[in-house]
Amino acid sequence: MEGHERHEIVLDSKPVKVERVHVDGLGRTKDDIIVREVKDVLNSTSFEDVILRSHHAKTRLERLGIFKNVGIFIDTSKGPEADPNGLEVTFEVKELRPLTGTANTMVGNNEGSMVFGVRMPNIFGRAEKVVSEYSYSNKQRSSFAVTFMKPLHGNPDYSTPGGRLNISGWKTVRHFPWSSYREVDRGVASEITFPLLGQQTLRWEGVWRELGCLTRMASFAVREQAGHSLKSSLKHTYVVDSRDDPILPTKGAMFKLNQELAGIAGGDVKFLKEDVELQVNKELVWDTIVSCSLRGGIMKPLKGTSSRINDRFFLGGPTTLRGFDMHGIGPKSEGDFMGGEGFWAAGLHLYTPLPFRPGKGGFGELFRTHMFVTAGNLFQPNLEDMYNYRDHWARMASDVRWSYGVGVLFRLGRIARLELNYCIPGGARTGDKVSESVQLGVGVTFL
């Protein structure tokens, strides 16, 4: 536009008409999904409107996750038939390469892993993608997974709640030293996520699970669980999250419900499993935040089966019931933790910024100190006698483990946090693996 004469134009009042919208740089992307995202620009009535609508279209195009970058050019219409008030909007896009490889490290709940991945964004031209990942962790865990993701109509977004369909297949090898077993899973799943009063996920998965003893010295109760099982289950997850941040929230609440019905349409694993999670954060004075979490779950084996060790609940560890080792409480057999068919856990935190606020507004914001009290228990629910609340209460209240302490938190990006805590456990029973004094934890979810 350089070299043109300068005019003074009042942009918001000048009536304009967008005559054409060009999208340059499209290769394998199909027209229909692009048209859907950009056609709103044609409805512009003023120049300011053109800019706003173009900007929204750019954001939507970027959210498809198929372009490296998106640029906007607005120019007056040219050609013999051009309207004097006509505009042409051009989106210059650069598609992502059809095949990209990645290698990175990842932190999960108290483990670190190397992840190698191959991505095929926009594989069929409608913002579908195939992601394949291999990871190997320091806990002898390895996994391979292939996932096909397709955004559902009108919800192009992968990262924030929106409708999408995922189809995946995987193989994982995991070691469970606290229970002396090793599990190899091979599975396929298909899941659909959509917003409805929060975010709903419906998932069917079929998993072939192979259990083996980790050592010769594994307890006989664990040895009895060795062998193959097939789980075909329907899972429903419901999340409402109003927190401002999942790792170091300052306000808001989160509610999560997980339910799983195994044994539908085949398989020899049959159970119903429910668990809920609630977290409420409230800001007090001087950037002090009080956070309260509550979790609980229960499962019932169906049709005369008994629950398997790999389906039961476990509790304990530096990110849940602090002051105890990873999955280090509950019923034991010859030194191996057997898990429970019910659990509850609660945590109360008082988060404060670092004392004297070093690095305020910058690096220091990645840190918090906290004081905490956590409590919880694994129990064997008696679901034959459903309405005997006194009995349920007694089972939940007996042998409660608890701990309290202080610690420092460090935020690792937007997905994980690291905690260094000094813990004082209480209520430990014989056999529990207590981790008194300093405990280090890395994780993505926290009690």
Next chain:
Amino acid sequence: MSSLLADAAIVQKMASEPWPDDVCLYQPYKSNEVGTADSVQQVLLPDNAQCLAVQCYLQMCGLPFRTVLRTNAEHMSPSGKPPFLRAGPYVISEVDPIIKFVSTKGHSLSDKLDRPQQAEMKAYLALVQGTLGNAELYISWCDPTTASEISRPRYSSPYPWPLNTLLAYRKQWDVQNQLKALGWYSKTLEEVYDEVDNCCKALAQRLGNHHYFFKQGPTELDALVFGHLYTILTTPLTDNSLADIVKEYSNLINFCRHIEKKFFEERERGPKD
């Protein structure tokens, strides 16, 4: 290495303890077993031979034990092969380790043999496991008719679809690879029958008209031979060629009848568990 060390530690520790009361022998489901559905007919020719040999040996030693049937016996076993013995805190699988374990408890049937006899017995043990054991594996998993009509359906019977098909083919593939490594996979069925015949001939000659292979009394060789021959004679297969080979040797048949009568039928009249 660690398992060798663990074994050594176990052997040392258990020598000091007597035979426990609660010894259980875990093995896969057989047909017509009490308390099981008819559809669960899991155990196969090779596994049944090993299970029967161990049962026979324990009977010969006069040691009390209880047989426990589990569909996942193969996966529970530390070596991945049934049967296995649970004695107090110890879990021991397969014939040889079980015989060794029993001898650490002070029960041995081969102590009474002199050195040359012991060496001879070891040679026959190797012959029997090497020939009859591999022949059973070959017929179960490498003969297409037997594999498709008997072995795969039985092996997969405890599992739901589609795991049953998958696991049966995986097992077949594993066994075939094992036999390839041993040079058995390339044999023809006729060659396998010849091997079995040669083995039976050798056994029949050694046995003569005696009740046991050694004049001092029953040994682990008798238990092992009984396990294999009795299983071959009584397991219905697609055709009877294998059993017919054994039936040629009347002294081996008599040997099986005698052992069955002495160590199984007589015991069963006693307190049964």
